[in-house]
Amino acid sequence: MLVVGSIVIRVADLHAQLAFWTAALDYVAREPIDVDFALLRSRSGAGPNVSLDAHPSERVLPPRIHLDLYAEDQRAEVARLEALGAEVVPWDKQPDDADYVIMQDPEGNRFCVIDAAGWDGFVRHRVARA
Template structure:
């Protein structure tokens, strides 16, 4: 059996990315934190880890892989992420009724915030 243990994000500014992703996901670093690597884990204990690896790499668009973050209150989460340093990404092919907002972290790594609010009963 396989499970996702950690998602690794390469970065240039490890400390800045650590602060962003820890606050964005309410994760905490596993000690000891290395000068070029940090593993962030959920405070609640549930979910995959996010590891940050201080290995600069070329940014390619569109990215081959990205995170989908599910939010019960999408608007509030997008605003909170923007206050932490994330930016919205406009995409001309995004349908008007899309349930996602494309964003990027302070270093340009893209992710989507998905509206996962429970639907009201009809």
């Protein structure tokens, strides 16, 4: 049986992205941190690890894969992430009733913040194509 162990994000500035993602997800880095790689894990042990891999990579839009981050208070989380350096990505095809906000980290890696308030655990949002 396979289990998702880590989601790897390519980054240019490992230390800046380490600061962003640990604060964004409330994850901690496994020590020691390599020159070009860091593994982040949840403080609570829930969910997959996120690894940061400092190697050049061409940015593709729309991205072939992205993170969906579930939020009980979507508005507060979007504001918190913006304060950490993330940006909301406008998309003219986003439906008015969308339960997601498309964002990007300080290096342009895209992710969505999903309004999960009141969910029963199943994904109900439409796939973002921005």
